[in-house]
Amino acid sequence: MNKTIKTDICVIGAGSGGLSVAAGAVQMGADVVLIEKGKMGGDCLNTGCVPSKALLAAGHAAENARTAERFGVFTNPVEVDFAKAIDYVHSVINGIAPHDSVERFEELGCTVIQAEAQFTSPTEVIAGDTIIHAKRFVIATGSRAAVPPIPGLENVGYFTNETIFENRTCPDHLIIIGGGPIGLEMAQAHQKLGAKVTVIEMMSILPKDDPDMVAVVRENITAGGITLYEQTKTKEVRKAGDQVQVVVDHNGIEITLEGSHLLLATGRKANIENLGLDKAGVKYDRSGIAVDPRLRTSTPKIFAIGDVTGGLQFTHMAGYDAGIVIRNALFRLPSKVNHTSVPWVTYTNPELAQVGMNEATARREIGDDIRVVKWDYAENDRARAEGDTTGFIKVITTKKGRILGAGIVGRQAGELIGVWALAISKKMKIGAIAEMIMPYPTLGEISKRAAGAWYTPSLFSDKTRKLVRFLLKFA
Incomplete structure (x- = not known):
């Protein structure tokens, strides 16, 4: 009843x-x-954000051990126990689960x-x-x-984000269909833990992000050993003994890729x-x-x-x-959503974070009546001290300095983007960031330096120099 x-x-x-x-x-x-x-806890806790970041952390730990020699730290040959890495992933889930x-x-x-x-x-x-x-x-x-309608898929075993974290054996060769955030994060995590990885993307990777920043991510993931096929259509998948074959059309040429495992990361x-x-x-x-x-x-x-x-x-x-x-x-308050200051992050190495308009969107919607400033990680003392100077920050404003958007590609970009999300949500001008006192040495200084660079053309102009010389006559 x-x-x-x-x-x-x-x-x-x-x-x-x-x-x-x-x-x-x-x-x-x-x-x-x-x-x-x-x-x-839903997808985020059990099969999404939490396990993916935990597996990435395991991958980063392995990579840090492999590259420690540059700091004068020598380790024995690095060995990865993939099953224990998966155990770590589930320990993180289990630690958070009581809260949900x-x-x-x-x-x-x-x-x-x-x-x-x-x-x-x-x-x-x-x-x-x-x-x-x-x-x-x-x-x-x-x-x-989302499972795409690829011919032959029903006859081939495959992972999605809902099943990949149950796999306790490191793939010999993981083929990933989809070059969005999930696909690229899982590509790097598995590659750093010992798998050969190939990523297939029908369009360009990370299509919603600033192309200049995506280029930095692309260069680093391929330099790390991941094979990337962009502008590539998947035509068919099929079994080949204990292997999986993926037939693709790359620049009009049919190529057959063969791997041990297949991961679908083609959207939601x-x-x-x-x-x-x-x-x-x-x-x-x-x-x-x-x-x-x-x-x-x-x-x-x-x-x-x-x-x-x-x-x-x-x-x-x-x-x-x-x-x-x-x-x-x-x-009973008529509260409405406002998406102008929504940040997002792709947790690859380097991370890519964005909030507000990127440069292309700003030029399309506003025209050339904008200003764009950049500042490189290579100019940041903390990045130099930690030996990771890859990346830059890009800030887009109106001609009068109101912040329209910001993007960061580099170490801890996801941690650094928050100040720009606040600035956009409060409709601040870039002077508010330039006037901040940031502790030294921190990566956070790149935000202040970028904001300061916005004023460089006016502060160090001939007009300013003439004014200073005039005022000094009365000192």
């Missing part, structure tokens, strides 16, 4: 976005039901139901043997790896199946659920956040969306 629960907010999906809504709402006094059919667990959210006061949720009307959801009536619903079901697909969206009156298409700027669906009391909307697919965006929903659903 079904039981019925009446609640203020019902959240469907316990990934980063859903957990943020549930935790925030229940601690603010709302009655919350949280439904999750899979693992608590059923137990924690029940302690906070949520009613947690572990079952598949399906709308039966705009105001009702059924999950397992429970019927939930809620004043507001939040759909936060995320996304999953919103999880909208079996939710009963039609019965809820929620509009959607292949890309995801349609929402307005307040993240309301076509049924105003049903919200959707994160990857399931088909928008920017970052964990931090799901968390940001959660705040918008809480302000709308709990406080």
Whole structure:
């Protein structure tokens, strides 16, 4: 017999976005039901951000050991135990999991139901043997790896991000289809841990990022031993004994690549199946659920956040969306999303971070009425001290100095981009960054130096020199 629960907010999906809504709402006094059919923590914790960065950390550790001789540190030949690296990945997941667990959210006061949720009307959801009536619903079901329609794929075993972290044997030759952030991060992690790696990309790698910065990433990943095929179409995959063959069209020439393992990193697909969206009156298409700027669906009391909307697919965006929903659903504030200051990072070595407009976007939308300044890592004393001077920062402003965007490629770029995200969100001018007092020696100085470089043409102009000479006559 079904039981019925009446609640203020019902959240469907316990990934980063859903957990943020549930935790925030229940601690603010709302009655919350949280439904999750899979693992608590969702993709980010179990198969995405956390395990990928942990495996990258293992790869970086191996590479640092191999290159320690340049610091006068000598090691025995570096050996990698790939299975132990995977153990490390799962230890990181297990360390974070209690924070996202059923137990924690029940302690906070949520009613947690572990079952598949399906709308039966705009105001009702059924999950397992429970019927939930809620004043507001939040759909936060995320996304999953998209599997492209490549001929022969159904006959060949392959990994996605959802299965790659269960593999405990280092591939002899890992072929990766997809040169976006997931594909490149996994390429570097596996290459540094001992695998031969080939990456196939239909377009250009990292197409959403500044091409000048992508060029630095491209040079470093290929210099590290990864084989990269860009502007290359995958035509077919097939089994060849215990190997996998990938047939590609590269510059009009058909090439057959052979490897031991195959990883698909060809984008994401919103999880909208079996939710009963039609019965809820929620509009959607292949890309995801349609929402307005307040993240309301076509049924105003049903919200959707994160990857399931088909928008920017970052964990931090799901968390940001959660705040918008809480302000709308709990406080009736007409809060709207604003994507002008959303940062993103690709955690390759070097890292590539971007916020706001890149140079190409600014020139397309604003024209030539912009200014662009750059500053190289090679001019930073901390980068020199640590022996890693690869990369640069690029900042785009209006002619009057309002910051439109910034990109950083280099060591710890993801840690450095935050100050620019703040500046853009607060509509600051570049003078605010130039006036900051940064500790020395830090990589953070590259932001201050780039901002200072913006003023170089005017500060050291003939006009300024004449003014100084005039004023000194009266000293």
